[in-house]
Amino acid sequence: MKNFANLIKALDSSNKTTVKVDALTEYFRHASDQDKVWTIAILSHRRPARPVNTTLLRLWANELAAIPLWLFEESYHIVGDLAETIALIIPATKAHSDKSLSEYLHEMIALKAKTDEQKREYLHENWLALNYYERFVFTKLITGSFRIGVSQKLMTRALSKATGVDEDALAYKLMGNWNPGTITFQELILDEKSSDYLSKPYPFYLAYQIDGDVAVLGHPEEWAVEHKWDGIRSQTIIRDGEIYVWSRGEELVTDKYPEFQSFVGVIPDGTVIDGEILPFPNGEIGTFNDLQTRIGRKTVSKDLLAKTPVVIKAYDLLEWEGRDLRESAYDERRQLLEQLLDNVKGRGLPLQLSESVVMDSWDKITAERMRAREMRSEGLMIKRRSSTYQVGRKKGDWWKWKIEPLVIDAVLTYAMRGSGRRANLFTDYTFALWQTDEHGGRELVTFAKAYSGLTDAEFRKVDDWIKKNTLERFGPVRSVTPQLVFEIGFEGIALSKRHKSGVATRFPRILRWRVDKKIEEANSIEDLKNMIV
Numbered sequence: 001m002k003n004f005a006n007l008i009k010a011l012d013s014s015n016k017t018t019v020k021v022d023a024l025t026e027y028f029r030h031a032s033d034q035d036k037v038w039t040i041a042i043l044s045h046r047r048p049a050r051p052v053n054t055t056l057l058r059l060w061a062n063e064l065a066a067i068p069l070w071l072f073e074e075s076y077h078i079v080g081d082l083a084e085t086i087a088l089i090i091p092a093t094k095a096h097s098d099k100s101l102s103e104y105l106h107e108m109i110a111l112k113a114k115t116d117e118q119k120r121e122y123l124h125e126n127w128l129a130l131n132y133y134e135r136f137v138f139t140k141l142i143t144g145s146f147r148i149g150v151s152q153k154l155m156t157r158a159l160s161k162a163t164g165v166d167e168d169a170l171a172y173k174l175m176g177n178w179n180p181g182t183i184t185f186q187e188l189i190l191d192e193k194s195s196d197y198l199s200k201p202y203p204f205y206l207a208y209q210i211d212g213d214v215a216v217l218g219h220p221e222e223w224a225v226e227h228k229w230d231g232i233r234s235q236t237i238i239r240d241g242e243i244y245v246w247s248r249g250e251e252l253v254t255d256k257y258p259e260f261q262s263f264v265g266v267i268p269d270g271t272v273i274d275g276e277i278l279p280f281p282n283g284e285i286g287t288f289n290d291l292q293t294r295i296g297r298k299t300v301s302k303d304l305l306a307k308t309p310v311v312i313k314a315y316d317l318l319e320w321e322g323r324d325l326r327e328s329a330y331d332e333r334r335q336l337l338e339q340l341l342d343n344v345k346g347r348g349l350p351l352q353l354s355e356s357v358v359m360d361s362w363d364k365i366t367a368e369r370m371r372a373r374e375m376r377s378e379g380l381m382i383k384r385r386s387s388t389y390q391v392g393r394k395k396g397d398w399w400k401w402k403i404e405p406l407v408i409d410a411v412l413t414y415a416m417r418g419s420g421r422r423a424n425l426f427t428d429y430t431f432a433l434w435q436t437d438e439h440g441g442r443e444l445v446t447f448a449k450a451y452s453g454l455t456d457a458e459f460r461k462v463d464d465w466i467k468k469n470t471l472e473r474f475g476p477v478r479s480v481t482p483q484l485v486f487e488i489g490f491e492g493i494a495l496s497k498r499h500k501s502g503v504a505t506r507f508p509r510i511l512r513w514r515v516d517k518k519i520e521e522a523n524s525i526e527d528l529k530n531m532i533v
Contacts, residue, residue: 003031004039004101005134011148020150024158033185034102040188041180042141043148043155044250048105048181050144051112052119054082057142060120064127065089077417077476078424083139090127090135097129108141109181153392163189171203171391177252201235201246202272202318202326203391207381207398214401215362217382224330224385225357225365227377228400229276229313230288230492230506232295236273236312237319238263245277257310258300259350266347267340270322274389275314275354281307285376289494289504314341315354315381318389326389333389372403378491379403405489406505406531408433408523409514411444412484415466416476418451425463426478427451429510431488433501434524444482445525447501448490453510462513485514485522493531503528 010023028036041047062072072089079085099107104126111119123142130138156174160167170189177199178188210217217223233248243264245254254260257277279286279294286308293308294300317337318325325333334356341353357380359365369380379402387397410431418427428451432444454462462484469481489511496504503525 001097001099001101001104001130001134001138003027004035005137007039008137008148009133011150017154020154021158021161024150024155025161028159028162032100032102035100036185037180037183037188038102038105040155040159040174043150044152044174046178046180047141047144048109049112050142051108052123052142054143056116056119057082057086057123057139060123061086061090061127064124065091073475081419083136083143083145086127086139087132087136092132093128093130096131097126097134104138105141106181159189165189167391172200175201175203175246175250198239198242199237199244199252201237201244201250202324202389204233204235204248204274205390205398206393207383207400208393208395210382210399210401214366214382217399220359220362220365222385224334224383225359225368226315226354226381226383227357227372227375228379228381228402229278229285229354230376230378231276231278231291231313234275234277234312235318236260236263236271236275238267238271239269239322241265241269247277256294256297256300258305259310260312262347262349263351266344266349267351268321270319271340272317272319273312273314273337273351274316274318275312277310278313280309280311280350287376287494288492288506289496309350311350311352313352313354316389328388329385330383330387330389331385369401369403373492402491405491405509405511406493407487407489407511408528408531409485409517409521410447410488411482411519411522412462412480412486413444413446413482415478415480422459425459426466427454427459427463429486431486431508432482433528434522435501436524436526444519445501447499447503447525447528448488448505448508450488450508450510453489454513458513482519485517485519487511487514493528495529495532501525501528503532 007023007027011020014020027039031039058072058076062069065072067089072085075089076082076085079088107122111122114122126138127135152174153171156167156170159165159170173189234253235246237244237246241264243254243260244252245257245260247253277291279290281290290308291310293304294310297304314337317333317340320336320340325336338353341351344351357365357368359368365380372379379400382399382401384397390397410433412429413432414430415426416428418425428449430446430449432446434442435445436442465484466478466480469483470478471481472479487510488508490505490508492506494504495502498504
């Protein structure tokens with residue numbers, strides 16, 4: 001654990017990519033093989049399930065610190081991170097543990113099945129056996145929310161430097177369904193096994209956002225254009241008579257979409273399709289809100305399948321007849337994809353082609369972008385016709401040109417402290433819009449939360465105002481005098497029975513502080529609903 005904690009400390013103490021890569025490389029060269037595997041798993045979001053809930057963690061840490069619970073809670077709201085708070089408030093100790101990272105993680109996995117008293121004893125014993133930073137990392141692992149500023153791409157680069165294995169090959173090896181508790185470093189990284197190939201997806205190629213004039217890309221004829229669909233990015237793999245559906249988050253989601261089993265026996269083995277899983281109720285593309293009724297369900301009922309069927313909008317072909325097509329030009333891959341869909345037309349498969357938008361000028365392409373919401377898309381994808389299918393986010397060949405956000409003026413009604421460097425400021429806001437009741441009166445109804453979009457100076461100014469205008473406190477939440485108006489932007493909108501406002505917004509964020517407006521000028525829930533296409 002000591003070596004892993006020192007690694008996390010080094011990663012956390014610098015924003016420089018070279019420093020992070022060097023620290024990781026050095027760690028991978030000297031750590032035990034078991035610890036290497038667990039480190040790879042942790043940094044690629046394969047953490048064990050949380051063995052203790054946060055309520056008990058707070059209670060037991062408070063016992064050990066021997067301070068009033070209110071003081072612990074207030075400290076937590078100021079620090080903004082539970083693991084860091086616990087590491088700070090528990091008394092310092094000179095005790096030391098020689099247990100490795102992998103030993104600790106195996107103990108944490110076993111801890112889940114133990115009684116509360118056994119869990120309490122285990123935590124007290126280990127909190128007192130570790131120094132501050134080791135205790136912080138240990139608690140992070142217990143909470144299951146281990147996040148640090150290291151992308152999987154950066155980790156893969158360091159692993160490549162340490163092992164000599166090609167970065168793209170490593171990216172491929174780390175995809176798929178492997179278990180850090182059972183696989184060895186040799187099997188995961190160093191060995192080449194044909195059986196591993198069967199279910200593994202390829203690393204996804206990601207696009208950069210276009211900011212500014214799209215005409216800087218050159219002649220439109222050099223680019224393929226299609227709509228950017230608002231669903232779940234996926235790869236559908238058909239090999240050896242089996243189908244595997246992977247999300248971009250490297251989650252195997254085959255069982256969640258039983259509709260796609262119909263591909264087996266119709267689409268040839270050795271096929272990998274890159275596309276978007278979209279809701280398709282009533283024979284047309286639905287909203288992301290519709291898709292959320294399918295996301296996270298362990299079992300999909302017949303009623304849900306009938307109410308919210310799904311389709312795949314296919315936009316790339318990565319493998320055909322067992323041949324890796326990623327080094328082929330986009331136009332070549334696209335031609336094969338269109339042939340594939342022509343061959344299975346009329347077979348009733350939930351598979352559609354993401355149609356190309358054929359335009360001879362940027363003005364016409366711009367006009368098509370304006371139709372995005374009507375098409376239930378987020379904007380346009382612009383791909384160089386000669387481009388290969390690369391790994392990760394590479395600038396130059398694939399671009400996303402999203403539509404301008406929907407905008408509405410809303411009133412600040414609640415606030416919470418932020419996290420990280422903003423843990424001592426109120427930066428997480430809840431906003432409301434006007435609603436007219438049956439008697440003609442107006443009340444403010446909450447509709448969205450947002451915590452980004454203001455400058456540091458603006459956040460400090462709003463924080464000062466919140467502290468002076470608090471009406472009530474509900475734990476970490478403060479209700480404030482309805483006085484400040486903010487312009488809120490969001491990507492999409494849909495009716496929702498789960499929200500008091502009756503509307504769900506997608507990716508809300510603050511665009512600007514409307515110091516020029518009074519709350520009477522803020523928009524209404526009706527205005528919001530009128531934006532639904």
